[in-house]
Amino acid sequence: AQKVTQAQTEISVVEKEDVTLDCVYETRDTTYYLFWYKQPPSGELVFLIRRNSFDEQNEISGRYSWNFQKSTSSFNFTITASQVVDSAVYFCALSEAHRDDKIIFGKGTRLHILP
């Protein structure tokens, strides 16, 4: 069955600290996609990254980086030198290519960046 677990419900860090948001997923499919979305206080979900199951290369985009490890079924997200504007709820999600075309979301991690 599809499942996404974000064990950290809420995290607070001081501005400029690095922070890692954990994501563990479960799937029986060999072809799947993993996503991270940001939900700022405005409520809209903002797409951050999509990674397919065949590409385990880590990715860096500015202050954001993602660590995909199939061996541990994890897709962790790190923000380096955090800023107040990074405060939001972050969702990790999974979509299986050979099943229903829907994304299964984790419950999200609420990140507070303190000035």
Place this chain on the structure above:
Amino acid sequence: GAGVSQSPSNKVTEKGKDVELRCDPISGHTALYWYRQSLGQGLEFLIYFQGNSAPDKSGLPSDRFSAERTGGSVSTLTIQRTQQEDSAVYLCASSLGGTGVYGYTFGSGTRLTVV
């Protein structure tokens, strides 16, 4: 349009009334999804359309919920005889092809409050 548009952005209704929520997907996007986000919770899948067809209605929480899509474009989510537990943010997303490879774009949501 440039993004996924949802209306109304906010809706307050009395218990027992029917409500209609509207979603205008990105032009050309064949797949459309409805999700529900209760306060402080993750995203709960409701229904998925490919064109005008809904192959997966498994997420609709009760027979009070229904959805339709016409012309492969606009979708309406209808909740009959609303209950207080229906209070949530209802999010719509669209996708070019309906699989994870294309990603998903979300609207800003409709915040429904049942009093």
